[in-house]
Structures are given as structure tokens and as C-alpha cells.
Amino acid sequence: MPTLRQLRLYWKPVVFLAASLPLLRLAAGTVGLAGVRLGANPVETIQDSTGLWALRLLLATLCMTPLRQISGKAWPLQFRRMLGLFAFSYAALHFANYLFLDRALDFAEITGDLTRRPYIIVGATALLSLAALAATSTAGWRRRLGQRWLTLHQLVYPAGLLVCWHFWWQVKKDVTEPLVYCLILLALLAWRAWWARRARRAAALPAAGAA
């Protein structure tokens, strides 16, 4: 098991860099660096890539707690906030790309989307939830909110469901890909429900009452 020092000096920068790679690729493709191409429809490529990585990193974030519970090691929790902030960052870029490049700040169209297009409403709600979590992710906010912080951060589950729903709804025909992510999310939720139930049972049992 890595020591805290190894985590900080070595593993955290590695994970940070890995989570930045999709963004670096998009940046390189935008300015035509290093032969990276974003295809015939770069706005769509940026939209799809940032959205997909927001979802993947959100699921990675949600994997950290079960990983800790299964392994009994504390180190996965060291990555949880960073991954969560990356998920939010990609979601924010996804939204910025929609606003600036896709809609070119045409507010009539944007308002129309935000009131009439269900999958955009669902996506915007998910983004707002993630923004609330990102804003309160610091140690200071955690301290200030105390027990309420944990309650607030339960928002990550509905946010995850909304992100999957947003993905599902905008697919033209084949829902296999969103289905895979939905199943991963549901498996993670099921694990948590099972773990919480087990913890409650253990608490209810008399200390020496095991048969």
C-alpha cells in the first residue's frame, strides 16, 4: 500500500495527468498541434468527448468509496475529490462548448432549449447539482457544514442518474452505450444500498451475540 507521501508526490500527479489527457487532446486538435484532428465536425467532437469524460469520471469518483470498503484500504478516498472535480470540470466544458461554440451565445435558441428540450433540461439540472458539490468540496466547507455536508453530497447519486438519463435521451438510435454506463451506475448504487443495510444490521446486533 502506498504511503501518504507516495500518494501525494507520485500517484496524485499521475492520476491528474491521466484525467487531463482528453482535455489536452481537444486543445491540441483545436489549434492543430501535433497532428491531432477533431474530425469534420469539431464542435460535435468536443461536445461528445467532454460529456463522455464527465460521465466516466463521475463513475470513477463513485467507485472510490466501494473500493475502500472492499479493499479495506484508505487510499482510494485520496482520489475521490480530485476525480469529482475533474468530472465537474468536463461537465462545465461540455456546457461552455454548447453555449459558445454550438449555440454561439444565441440566447433565443438557448432559452428555447432550456425550456423545451427535455434532455437539455435534465443535463442542466445535473450540471447545477455537480456545481453545488464542486463548490462545497473544500475542507473548509466540509468543516463548516459538518453532518449536513454528507447529506448534501448524497446529491451525487441523483446527479449521476440525471447524467445517464441525459445521455440516453439524446442518442439517435442505439442505446447500448448509455445502457452500459447506466448499468455501472446502478451496480454502484446497489452496492451502497447493500452496504448500508449490512452496516445497520451490524449495529442492531448485540456485540457478542454472533451465533
Place this chain on the structure above:
Amino acid sequence: MLTRRPDAIRPSEITPESVFHGRRHLLAAAGFAGAGLLLGRGGRAEDIPKDLRRLAGVRKSPLSSTEAANSFEDISHYNNFYEFGLDKSDPADYSAGFRPRPWTVTIDGEAAVKGRFTLEDILKPHPLEERIYRFRCVEAWSMVIPWVGFPLGDLIRRFRPTSQAKYVAFETVLRPAEMPGQRSPVLDWPYVEGLSMAEAMHPLTILAVGVYGVELPNQNGAPLRLVVPWKYGFKGIKSIVRISFTARQPRTTWSTSAPDEYGFLANVNPKVDHPRWSQATERRIGSPLFSPKQPTLPFNGYAAQVASLYTGVDLVRNF
């Protein structure tokens, strides 16, 4: 005396003046040469693979658009052809094993002349024309494509449809061994499409055999595809093996698969949104990254030529 015409300048070789000046202006402003996507790309033909046969005797058409065509690269690497996969890069990536020759087309239904014909017999009497058309996908992106083909109406007349023939139905080849997308049941294969007889006979409606002066790449519907420029792209059925004349409106693949989203007519119409997205604007492929979408025109800009086909038709209900 032999006089030799200078080689025709392909539209692909022409950079519009505004683009020419705009590019330099932007480059100077950006201060570097590798500005990539920030500039967008005009038509470029240099990417045409050498193995695609050049088509001889192609004439210009007055029905062509004067807009700058998209690059061969964009046209051949960004398109939907679900027979090869669902991503728009899949057709280019997975169509190398497709064999568009030898090819036959069956003509049947309400016509005096019927039978199974080789592609050569189908094409022989028809002089080829270049038709530079706007192409509008139902997914709200668009291109300008220099097709090579001939009017479908000219072909139809050869087979003398009877007075019973009110519609023309088309069918794509079914070859799951060569078309990996057909191995998954996302659509009800083979792909089928149809037009009313009036739409099929309209001079803008063509059967295309090429693009940019060469034969069609596999991923664009080789060896024979339909192009109806005032309709959404999915009406342009590819790799056609059957043309049938019918008395009743034929079934079409997308209107069967999702009847609330795709209709039989599928005319480009900025006023009728797709249930999930707006059709009022479109992204022109190849335009600079920071350019806004452009407004979509009724009948994709061909209203003057085709709107009269639909007098008295409720185009909101018949989307």
C-alpha cells in the same frame, strides 16, 4: 485544327475570395501558422484516393449550387451509413471490404420493362453530370457536395411505369458479411426508402455514381445511390439493388423505426423541429470553429423548384 480546352477547374480547387482573405486576416490575428480548426477548411480535392476511378465526360449542370464544396476528406469521412456502423467515422473505417462490382439492379413492380440488369446496362444511356448540391442531415449538420450522376427521371422513363405506378421504392443491398452494421439489429435490414412518382421525376432528383469527379467511395453508397437535395439525408438511400414501382406508398426504414421522429416526406423544414432538437439552424461542416450555425432554408433552399410539388399538403403533419 485541334483546339484543346483548358482543363476545367474543379470547384474543389477554388477557394472563395472571402475565405481567402478571411484566412489570412485570421492567421495574422492569431499570430501563428498552425491555426488548424480555427479557420475551417474550404473545398480540397487532393485527398482523393488514387484507386477511385476518374469518371469521363462529366458535364457541368446549371442546377449546381455556387457555394464552396466541402473537402473530399469531410464528405468521405463524416457521414451516416448504418450498414457500416453507427458512428459517422464508421463508414470510412469499415467499408474497405465492400465490393461494389459486379453489381446488378432489379427493376420490378408497375412497369412495362422489368428485370435484373447489370450496373453497366443501367448506366449506359445516361450522360453524367456534376450536380453540386447542398446536403442537409436530419441531425442538423450540412455540407455542399459535388455529386456526379444523372436524373432519376431519365432512368424511370426507360422502364415505362404504368398508370398504376404512384410511388418508387428503393432497396439497399443486404450483405452482412461485407457490411458489419447489418449484423446488429439497430434497423430492420435491408434499408428501404421511397419517393412519390412526382418527386422521383423531378429534375433535381438524381442517382449518383460519383463525387468530385471520381466514382463513389464505398462509404458514400457505391456504386449507385439516390440524392434528393431538398430532403433530409436519410432519404438518399445508398448501394441500391432494387427499384420498384408501386401503387401504394412504400414502407421506409426510418419512418418504421421511429414514426414520431422521421416521416415519409422528410422535406427539410426549419419550422418543424425534430422531437428532440431544433431544425431551424444547421452547422455547416468545415466552417471555422467559432462560426455560428446558419439558418436552415425551407426545402433546403430548393423551395423555388420543388414547393409546388406539395401544394395543399400539410407539411407540419406530413414531416
